[in-house]
Amino acid sequence: MPQEKSSKSATFAGLALAGAGVAHFVRPELFEGITRSAFPNDTARFLKINGGLETALGLGVALPQTRKLAVVGLLGYGGYLAVNAIRNR
Template sequence: MPQQDKRAAKLTGLALAGMGLAHFARPQVFEPITVAAFPQDTRRHVYTNGSFETAIGLALAGRRTRKLGVAGLVGYLVYLAGNTVRKR
């Protein structure tokens, strides 16, 4: 992987991890988004999603864990999409 791509992957991972941590600092910001997929116990799911995003972002940022991070990201997106469709 070219150096520029490695840097972009690391920055993307760190940005995702930062967004995940923001779920804990300002959960009320994420509640309107989260309620579509998780209408019950929304605040708990905001924290759960923040945990997932933090872990996946850190995995993407690390060279050795990047493939695991990509797999986690795909699984997480399927999980969110499935819940959103199911709750409609």
Template sequence: MPQQQDKRAAKLTGLALAGTGLAHFARPQLFEPITVPAFPQNTRRHIYTNGSIETLVGLALAGRKTRKLGVAGLLGYLAYLAGNTVRKR
């Protein structure tokens, strides 16, 4: 039973991340305060780029067959965000 719960949690986490990614397109102004420190130039373009990445990674996490790829994508995405934040400070 715990394994089933882990799968459900992974699916819900992936869908939540995909929903957040889509929100970047619906309400980009909500993401400006957290995007500007890492991407002070062309912020709106980066909001849309981040939204695309989050949507794709979230959908990969939600799918059972693509979950490992989604985890790898998530780790790469987090490294990308952290690297940009550190570099811009």
């Protein structure tokens, strides 16, 4: 039973991340400020890139077959965001 609960939690978290990714396209103004701090040049382009990455990674986390690879992708994505935020301070 604990593994089933963990799997449901991971599925929910993945779908939530995918929803946030889709929201980048539906309500980009919600993400513009934070995206601009990490990507001050061509913010609109990176807003779409980040939305696409979050959608794909979220769906990957939601599916048990791709979860491990998607988590590795999330770690890389987190590093990518952190490096750009620090570099553009």
